[in-house]
Amino acid sequence: MLGLWRRIRRLGRIAEPAPEPPSTDRPDAAEQLGGSVQIRHVDAGSCNGCEIEIGAAFGPVHDGERYGARLVASPRHADALIVTGAVTRNMTEPLRRTYEAVPRPRMVVAVGDCARNCGVFAGAYGVTGPVSAVVPVDLEVPGCPPRPEAIVAALRTLTGR
Amino acid sequence: MNTVEVALGCAAGSALLAVLAALVVRRRARPAVVGTLTAITGAAGVVAGAAALLGERFAVELPWIVPLSGIALTVDGLGAAFLAVSGAVAVAAAIYGIGYSHHGLDSRGVQATFPLFVLSLLLVPAAGSITTFLVCWELMALTSLVLVVSEHRRRAEVASAARWYAVMTHLGFVAVLIGLLILSAPADGDTFAAVRAAAADLSPAVAGTAFVLCLAGFGSKSGIVPLHAWLPRAHPEAPSHVSALMSAAMVNLGVYGIVRVGFDLLAVDAERWWWLLVLVLGAISAGYGILQAVVSTDLKRLLAHSTTENMGLVLVGVGASGLFASIGSPVLAALALTAALMHVVGHAAFKTLLFLAAGSVLHATGTRDLDSLGGLRTGMPLTTAAFGLGALAASALPPGTAFVSEWVLLQSLIHGLPAPDAAPAAAPTVTVVVLPLAVAVVALTAGLAVVTFVKAFGVGFLARPRSDAAAHAIESPATMLAGMGLAAVAATVLAVAPTLVLPTLGRVAAGLVGSPAPIADAVSVELVGVTGLLSPVLVVVALVVAAVLVVAIPRVLAGRRARREARLWDCGGGPLSPRTEYTATSFAEPLQRVFDTVLQPVQDVDVTHHQESRYLIAAVEYRRRVPDRIERHLYEPVLSFVTRWGRAGRALATGSVHRYLGYGLCTLCALMLLLVLA
Numbered sequence: 007m008l009g010l011w012r013r014i015r016r017l018g019r020i021a022e023p024a025p026e027p028p029s030t031d032r033p034d035a036a037e038q039l040g041g042s043v044q045i046r047h048v049d050a051g052s053c054n055g056c057e058i059e060i061g062a063a064f065g066p067v068h069d070g071e072r073y074g075a076r077l078v079a080s081p082r083h084a085d086a087l088i089v090t091g092a093v094t095r096n097m098t099e100p101l102r103r104t105y106e107a108v109p110r111p112r113m114v115v116a117v118g119d120c121a122r123n124c125g126v127f128a129g130a131y132g133v134t135g136p137v138s139a140v141v142p143v144d145l146e147v148p149g150c151p152p153r154p155e156a157i158v159a160a161l162r163t164l165t166g167r
Numbered sequence: 168m169n170t171v172e173v174a175l176g177c178a179a180g181s182a183l184l185a186v187l188a189a190l191v192v193r194r195r196a197r198p199a200v201v202g203t204l205t206a207i208t209g210a211a212g213v214v215a216g217a218a219a220l221l222g223e224r225f226a227v228e229l230p231w232i233v234p235l236s237g238i239a240l241t242v243d244g245l246g247a248a249f250l251a252v253s254g255a256v257a258v259a260a261a262i263y264g265i266g267y268s269h270h271g272l273d274s275r276g277v278q279a280t281f282p283l284f285v286l287s288l289l290l291v292p293a294a295g296s297i298t299t300f301l302v303c304w305e306l307m308a309l310t311s312l313v314l315v316v317s318e319h320r321r322r323a324e325v326a327s328a329a330r331w332y333a334v335m336t337h338l339g340f341v342a343v344l345i346g347l348l349i350l351s352a353p354a355d356g357d358t359f360a361a362v363r364a365a366a367a368d369l370s371p372a373v374a375g376t377a378f379v380l381c382l383a384g385f386g387s388k389s390g391i392v393p394l395h396a397w398l399p400r401a402h403p404e405a406p407s408h409v410s411a412l413m414s415a416a417m418v419n420l421g422v423y424g425i426v427r428v429g430f431d432l433l434a435v436d437a438e439r440w441w442w443l444l445v446l447v448l449g450a451i452s453a454g455y456g457i458l459q460a461v462v463s464t465d466l467k468r469l470l471a472h473s474t475t476e477n478m479g480l481v482l483v484g485v486g487a488s489g490l491f492a493s494i495g496s497p498v499l500a501a502l503a504l505t506a507a508l509m510h511v512v513g514h515a516a517f518k519t520l521l522f523l524a525a526g527s528v529l530h531a532t533g534t535r536d537l538d539s540l541g542g543l544r545t546g547m548p549l550t551t552a553a554f555g556l557g558a559l560a561a562s563a564l565p566p567g568t569a570f571v572s573e574w575v576l577l578q579s580l581i582h583g584l585p586a587p588d589a590a591p592a593a594a595p596t597v598t599v600v601v602l603p604l605a606v607a608v609v610a611l612t613a614g615l616a617v618v619t620f621v622k623a624f625g626v627g628f629l630a631r632p633r634s635d636a637a638a639h640a641i642e643s644p645a646t647m648l649a650g651m652g653l654a655a656v657a658a659t660v661l662a663v664a665p666t667l668v669l670p671t672l673g674r675v676a677a678g679l680v681g682s683p684a685p686i687a688d689a690v691s692v693e694l695v696g697v698t699g700l701l702s703p704v705l706v707v708v709a710l711v712v713a714a715v716l717v718v719a720i721p722r723v724l725a726g727r728r729a730r731r732e733a734r735l736w737d738c739g740g741g742p743l744s745p746r747t748e749y750t751a752t753s754f755a756e757p758l759q760r761v762f763d764t765v766l767q768p769v770q771d772v773d774v775t776h777h778q779e780s781r782y783l784i785a786a787v788e789y790r791r792r793v794p795d796r797i798e799r800h801l802y803e804p805v806l807s808f809v810t811r812w813g814r815a816g817r818a819l820a821t822g823s824v825h826r827y828l829g830y831g832l833c834t835l836c837a838l839m840l841l842l843v844l845a
Contacts, residue, residue, distance in 0.1 A: 080736065081736065082736055099739070099741075100738075100739030100740055101739070103734075103739040106734075107733065107736050107739070
């Protein structure tokens with residue numbers, strides 16, 4: 007036991023140094039939060055590429071939760087929505103309702119090129135438009151799909167850590 | 168002339184007047200006239216019962232009514248309690264019946280039978296001799312049978328239910344008849360007093376046989392397992408006000424019979440095993456009845472099963488009382504019997520209310536199936552309130568009506584356990600085993616009753632309508648609401664102020680077992696002889712205060728913040744359909760799983776495939792039902808045996824006249840031979 011204590015004392019802290027705080031401007035709504043952002047993910051018509059990268063952003067390698075971002079299971083619990091995919095006709099109303107269900111202050115992050123400008127699906131018959139055509143978007147993450155580092159960087163912009 | 172005599176005369180007079188009115192008044196006014204007169208009959212019964220409970224005694228012999236033995240009426244404390252209960256139920260049911268009687272229920276026959284049924288319910292507990300008792304008992308059975316079949320034109324199941332009821336009630340009658348005849352044979356005359364006097368000379372075997380026969384007969388009337396099979400059939404199929412009378416008043420008279428025979432007529436012969444038998448049957452009925460009620464999806468069937476449960480609890484009290492009397496603790500005996508009588512009274516109040524409310528639902532929607540009800544709160548607010556109150560009263564939770572009686576029952580059972588430092592001789596082994604089990608059964612049934620009534624009320628009345636009929640239900644007419652209102656007032660009064668009747672019932676019970684009164688005359692329920700104190704008023708006040716706080720505190724706290732109205736979160740997909748709601752079946756499913764080995768549900772899954780490919784499914788049909796297990800294992804062999812005998816007997820009747828003449832000759836010769844030899 008004593009040996010263990012001694013070993014702990016000798017090793018000290020061996021974690022990586024904390025990264026620099028994000029330099030980009032935070033959205034106004036994020037300024038009101040205390041560094042913890044609860045996020046509800048909405049798939050508005052994605053091909054699941056972005057979902058895999060979001061999963062990776064919260065996986066053990068990138069671990070988005072250490073910056074205060076956390077995925078939750080209901081918009082009622084959330085501060086922000088993270089929307090992927092071009093908004094299809096069937097998902098237009100549910101997306102709008104989900105946005106309405108988020109308590110204020112609320113933010114929307116559009117992840118991926120489809121969410122930003124419909125990507126290759128622009129003008130398709132089943133597509134209403136980009137996310138910004140349905141709900142106001144505060145932050146965009148480009149890429150098809152975006153790299154997990156880019157998603158984590160966007161989340162850090164929200165949390166400010 | 169004393170009050171009891173006048174009131175009973177009034178009851179009989181107005182009942183006969185009601186019969187006459189039913190025959191001569193034209194159809195439109197018939198239910199109102201008959202209902203009013205029958206309500207007067209019931210009210211007179213209440214007055215007679217109350218006067219007799221307060222100490223007046225009444226006995227009369229009318230030798231001219233029935234040849235040979237005549238009619239003898241005696242109202243004592245025990246009979247008075249049941250008389251008052253029957254009368255009170257009849258008042259509510261009769262007023263309710265005015266609005267409920269339509270579509271064939273306003274025919275001459277049905278309307279003329281109803282007051283006769285009420286009168287027979289009043290006369291059975293007032294009977295003073297065995298002949299009178301049996302005549303009234305049979306009148307009660309026949310009139311109720313006529314009322315059960317009254318809707319046979321509208322539903323085919325009525326006929327089958329009535330057949331079950333007719334056969335079982337008459338088998339019960341035969342058992343009671345033989346039992347009481349055994350008692351009256353050595354007696355000088357057939358009045359109860361004479362039978363009581365002669366009971367001391369009976370041998371234990373004879374007395375035991377008579378008691379077991381009476382227990383079987385009266386138990387079948389009370390719906391005691393395994394003689395309960397008629398109850399979940401006949402009660403749902405009868406018109407609802409008749410169901411209320413049968414389930415809240417008629418079944419009580421079975422208990423009355425058991426108490427009358429065991430504690431009064433055969434009190435000197437009573438042995439411990441009689442009461443153990445009663446207690447065990449009661450406990451089995453209570454547990455089995457409520458388990459069946461939990462899994463029922465038919466509203467009135469659920470209530471009928473709950474009647475079996477409650478009568479079981481009453482018999483637990485009666486059996487425990489006899490057991491305590493036999494081991495020489497009369498105080499506890501009186502307490503347990505008081506609990507049983509109180510449960511009879513409370514059960515009558517809430518079961519009347521529940522059956523009348525269920526009838527109101529049936530009247531408005533045309534269905535009793537809980538799985539297609541729901542959402543009645545908006546269309547039928549008063550009926551919903553009535554059923555909610557009844558469900559609370561039946562749930563054995565404070566401040567319910569059943570809570571008080573079950574509390575007293577549990578007190579008597581718990582105090583019956585020997586203290587750890589008592590001498591081993593003080594309590595026989597059997598009580599040490601039986602009483603804890605009885606406590607467990609009472610506790611289990613109380614818990615399951617809560618589930619049952621949460622299911623019945625939550626699924627049937629709250630949430631959203633599951634069918635068009637339920638969505639468009641409208642409130643029942645004023646007379647039906649008045650009947651329910653009376654029952655609701657009775658249930659509330661019994662829950663909040665049980666001491667209005669509890670000390671009186673205590674004196675009745677004490678008189679039967681020969682002990683001081685077990686309940687003190689006070690606002691709160693105070694047990695005498697054992698420690699126990701319950702204040703229903705304080706419980707109600709505390710619950711109201713707690714409820715107000717629970718509602719008020721979030722309002723006050725939320726008042727400081729900005730509020731916004733938002734729609735219910737339904738995953739953004741639009742409003743949920745009623746198909747996603749809990750149904751009665753799904754609500755009870757976990758419990759059904761827990762009690763799988765007892766209930767043994769039967770499930771069928773039929774999968775139909777597309778003709779082109781076995782891999783494509785066209786339809787899946789899933790069926791599940793919970794057949795009554797006791798019924799299947801006990802009744803079906805008997806029924807098939809009887810059927811086989813019937814077939815065998817048919818071989819004798821070939822249709823040949825010669826053969827029949829031959830039978831006659833053989834019988835004659837056999838009789839001659841018998842006479843010669845004797």
